[in-house]
């Protein structure tokens with residue numbers, strides 16, 4: 001009897017363990033499908049996160065920061081923070097990329113989003129959409 005109980009117990013705990021593992025994989029955080037960045041700001045930006053995820057790697061947009069303030073490339077499973085947690089006047093004070101102020105959310109957004117939209121705008125399949133235009137991301141109110 002005791003033996004049988006032990007076996008049942010092991011099977012149950014094995015199933016629970018397996019369930020936890022599957023749950024952990026299934027729940028890997030990909031964030032919202034659609035995001036309005038700076039929804040309360042002067043110029044909210046609409047962003048189809050899911051659609052972009054289907055087309056591009058996470059590392060295309062997400063990265064981290066080392067203790068010395070240098071950018072570190074995205075690694076799978078890393079904790080993802082909002083752009084504005086680093087791209088603000090305190091954390092990245094005075095940092096520039098070309099003419100973009102990286103210590104603003106606009107600098108991060110335009111440096112990432114607009115750069116790619118400019119690079120891809122003439123691809124035959126999407127040429128007509130003119131994805132480099134302001135109102136692609138900042139819809140007219």
Ligand code: HEC
Pocket residue numbers: 029030031032035037047049052053056057058059060061062080081082083084
């Ligand atoms: C084309 C750019 C882009 C790609 C590709 C992308 N993301 Fe994002 N992601 C963003 C932006 C922009 C935000 C909004 C950040 C903000 O609100 O400051 C975001 C938000 C998130 C958030 C929510 C963060 C928070 O605290 O609100 C998670 C989680 C996330 N992304 C995970 C992923 C994962 C995982 C992948 C790859 C499967 C991925 N993203 C691919 C740009 C991208």
Ligand code: HEC
Pocket residue numbers: 061062063064065066069070071072081082083084085086087092095096097102107108109110111112113
């Ligand atoms: C954990 C902090 C952190 C977060 C979160 C973060 N960044 Fe950055 N980012 C940096 C650092 C550090 C640099 C390098 C700044 C320098 O020294 O020039 C950088 C550089 C950049 C650059 C210029 C260099 C390049 O790669 O083109 C862009 C554009 C950029 N980030 C966009 C974004 C966007 C968009 C998000 C949100 C999806 C984001 N960042 C989230 C820390 C961060």
Ligand code: HEC
Pocket residue numbers: 045046047048051052056060061109112113114116117120126129131136137
């Ligand atoms: C690595 C390239 C890349 C980056 C980075 C990128 N996009 Fe895009 N985006 C595209 C392409 C390509 C399309 C056209 C997709 C299509 O219509 O097939 C697009 C389309 C869009 C559209 C049109 C609506 C839609 O979803 O079809 C919006 C809005 C948009 N992007 C906003 C943003 C914002 C905001 C960011 C930054 C947070 C961003 N994108 C970053 C490549 C990029």
Ligand code: HEC
Pocket residue numbers: 037038041042043044045105106109110113114117131132133134135136137138
């Ligand atoms: C591919 C997407 C995209 C395109 C195209 C784009 N922007 Fe942006 N813009 C953003 C993102 C993302 C931000 C940062 C979040 C926010 O403030 O909405 C931003 C921020 C801004 C801000 C700062 C708003 C504030 O409250 O500080 C201004 C101003 C702005 N954009 C103007 C423009 C103009 C003008 C154009 C056309 C010449 C343009 N943008 C094209 C994505 C885009």
